[in-house]
């Protein structure tokens with residue numbers, strides 16, 4: 541058989557067999573970042589402090605790579621519990637990033653007819669994971685100031701009886717924290733699971749983690765990705781033990797690898813470095829917000845995350861202009877009507893933010909030339 545014939549047969553089989561909704565997707569694209577100022581992925585820009593790095597390399601040397609990892613990640617769980625104030629009586633599950641946990645949660649509730657509900661715009665994986673699980677996704681528009689439309693949300697709960705509701709708290713990509721009263725009303729009205737996704741907890745002034753024992757239908761989702769450890773891929777879910785027991789059945793047996801487990805145990809031995817870096821990012825965020833607000837034609841939205849959402853006159857032009865200057869941010873124009881001409885800028889190191897600010901000032905001045 542010729543190569544061409546083999547390729548044609550493969551294409552034919554794919555067209556017949558793969559679900560049409562999957563065929564219609566594109567794979568998750570990550571921009572090439574070599575040599576660029578990287579302000580597009582909500583990473584912490586600071587490396588590990590030297591003493592933490594030294595502890596880490598010592599611990600990784602001892603990992604038995606030839607063996608499967610501890611299936612339950614018990615050492616890593618102990619480290620998380622003692623470092624991060626996870627309520628004693630609550631169950632805990634580890635994931636390969638919180639992305640994996642979102643997928644597990646959706647697959648556990650994806651009965652025929654089940655609904656996944658979330659505000660929009662919000663984190664895109666809630667919608668994507670519903671699609672992967674052939675489950676209906678219902679989005680409820682936020683208000684133009686990105687606050688929750690409580691009445692519309694409660695009406696959607698009443699109408700759809702969702703199996704699971706996702707609330708990113710603070711929200712990505714808008715950056716704001718929903719009002720506590722709105723979240724409590726949703727928790728009270730929902731007969732399904734309510735996931736409060738606190739990926740950005742370290743940059744916010746509020747959290748539901750300590751309140752997990754108060755609500756039988758609350759699951760708090762977190763990740764180490766935004767606090768300096770995106771590379772190890774570790775997310776965690778905290779909820780009543782009965783919820784965690786069901787989610788645990790769907791988890792792949794060795795979803796968190798041995799290097800990550802060993803790393804978590806030493807990285808969380810002391811959490812001062814995490815709080816110090818988060819505090820530095822918050823300080824820099826305030827400076828960046830004020831400097832952005834001083835630029836002509838830039839509207840800055842309030843944020844409790846490590847990124848700032850702005851609206852400009854022509855997001856595509858600014859985005860391309862920054863890219864040409866090797867500065868990567870996220871262009872949200874076209875994602876959702878409420879995000880028209882919006883850009884999401886991750887808070888970088890002071891020098892990186894300065895480069896961004898001067899490039900933006902240059903680009904804003906351009907049309908007048």
Ligand SMILES: Cc1ncc(COP(=O)(O)O)c(C=O)c1O
Nearest residue numbers: 637638639663708712739763765
């Ligand atoms: C709200 C929210 N949840 C979850 C995630 C996924 O994080 P990770 O899979 O890195 O833990 C992100 C990443 O951007 C996010 O913004």
